[in-house]
Amino acid sequence: MKMDHFPIVLALLRAASRDGSPAVTQHAERLREALSNAGADKEAQAIQQVLDSSRESSAAKLVPSRVVRSRAISGGEALTASTHPPVDKETSAPLAEILFADRLAELPPPILNDRLKRAVEHLTTQWAGADQLQAAGIKVPRTALFFGAPGTGKTRLALWAAAELGLPVVLARLDGLTSSYLGTTARNIRTLFDFANRYRCLLLLDEFDGIAKLRDDPQELGEVKRVVNAVLQAMDVRTSIGLTVAITNHEGLLDPAVWRRFDARLDIGLPDAATRAKIIERYTAGFDVQSGSVKVLTWLTEGNSGSEIETMCDFIKRHMTLHAEQHPSVIQSVQLFLDLSATSSSSTAREALLRDDAFWVTEALAYRDIKIVQADIAEALQTTQSKVSRILKSVERT
Ligand SMILES: Nc1ncnc2c1ncn2[C@@H]1O[C@H](COP(=O)(O)OP(=O)(O)OP(=O)(O)O)[C@@H](O)[C@H]1O
Ligand SMILES: [Mg+2]
Structure with missing residues (x-):
């Protein structure tokens, strides 16, 4: 034959x-x-x-579960533990990582504000309902771009969406693909997409701006064009085959032609005050961090990403555990954290907290995004409310 x-x-x-x-x-x-x-x-x-x-x-289909297995959203063979990821022909370096839905389902989704949550829910609902759309002859959207500041939960969100859909993830970091030998990048892109198209999966293109990275160098311009074209062509083919989510925190670097390719584009901004409060509650759960402290931390973390908030909460938990006998206040923990994690970017709240009590208490009480009262401050300082008013009176006198 x-x-x-x-x-x-x-x-x-x-x-x-x-x-x-x-x-x-x-x-x-x-x-x-x-x-x-x-x-x-x-x-x-x-x-x-x-x-x-x-x-x-x-x-x-027989298993009743939250997971929706829509075949229209992504067809192909099943990935198994013995499937080898695609590799770079010259170096044999893997071009992608395979992550299975059952492991991904263990990760909780990032905490998002209500509008974003609604948008994400709509995305997963339409992906889960792809069979229905297809049966009705309606175009099934299969591409999405998540963009926004570093550490805001974009990658986590994409992994969670895959778990919701019961799809394994083929995760490729595009900056990694382009750093290999010149001329092989476009071929790697094709190898990657061929692999993803063959299997039933969500193709996650992380650090998607990596394809535009070579642009700064005029000598590489031809190469960049080839790579961008390879990506565009591959995406066009894939759009009728399977789900593709791209992620970037440099959306400005993307070509308008690339930008247009995505059916949905989601701006995952920095968390607002209400969202930060929920993130703080999640990452301090089980520790002695009461609502007053949560409010003060919410004020303090304005402009921070979810990932930065998680780091701060981890520090507080470590400090509270190691110094359990002294029973440090949340403010003591957090001041130590700030001393140990100086940054070049300035934040008024951080600076206030490092100056003196009278100063930061006044600032915190004047915070507009959430209502902070003296009792909250007292709790965060592990002191009495009358002590807080004495602190404030000392400001009035000076
Ligand atoms: N909104 C959030 N809610 C809860 N946790 C969050 C949130 N944002 C970030 N995190 C925490 O920070 C970690 C890192 O987030 P993630 O890697 O998804 O961010 P990212 O936006 O992809 O960042 P980068 O742009 O740097 O790749 C997450 O695994 C999670 O623990
Ligand atoms: Mg990421």
Whole structure:
């Protein structure tokens, strides 16, 4: 048998086996056997994989779960623990990492404000409902771009969405792909997309601006164009096959042509006060950090990302654990944290807290985004409210 057109046979089989028809399975088994008898083991194995994956997805339909297994959103073979990720031909370095949905489901989603939450819910709902859209002849959107400041939970959000959909993630960092030898970048992009298109997955292109990174160097301009074109072409092909989410924190670097390729574009901004309060509550849960302290920390973390807030909370928890006998106040912990994590960027709240009590207490009480009262300050300082008013009176006198 001439094998040149075998990929087409496989694609046919994949499409036909989606409905789980026993006749299709039976004929596929026959073909697999015939190929195997003729010594075409690789092809026989490929057919087996298609059969396995269609069995897996029809079995999954029987499992009642929160996870929605829509086949329209991403078709293809099932990724298994023994699937090798695609590699760079010259260096054999992996071009992507495979993350499975059951592990991803252990991660809680990032905490977002209500508007963002609604937008994200809409995205996952439409992806989960892709079968329905397709059946109605409506275009299924399969691309999204998440952008915003570092550490705001973009990667976490994409991983969580994949878990919600029950899809494994093929995670590629595009800055990593482009740092390999010149000329091979475009080929790596194609290898990566071919891999993602073959399997049922969410393709996550992290650090997506990596494709534009070479632009600064005029000598590399031709290369950048080739790479950007390779990405655009690959995305166009993939848009009818599977889900692609790209992430960047340098959205300004992206070409308008790239920008337009995305059906949805989500600006994951820095968390507002109410969101920061929830993030602080999550990361201090189980520790003696009461609501007054949460409010003071919310004030203090204005302009911080979720990731920075998590780091601060981790410090507070460590400090409270190591100095449990002294029972430090949250303010004592946080002042130590600030002393140990000086930054070049200035924050009025941080500077106030490092100056003196009278100064920061006045600032905190004047915070507009949430209402902070003297009792909150007293709690964060582990002192009485009358002590707080004495602190404030000392300011009035000076
Ligand atoms: N909104 C949030 N809610 C809860 N946790 C958050 C939030 N944002 C960030 N984090 C915490 O910070 C970690 C890092 O976030 P993540 O890597 O998703 O950020 P990112 O936006 O992808 O950052 P970068 O742009 O630097 O890649 C998360 O794993 C999580 O623990
Ligand atoms: Mg990230």
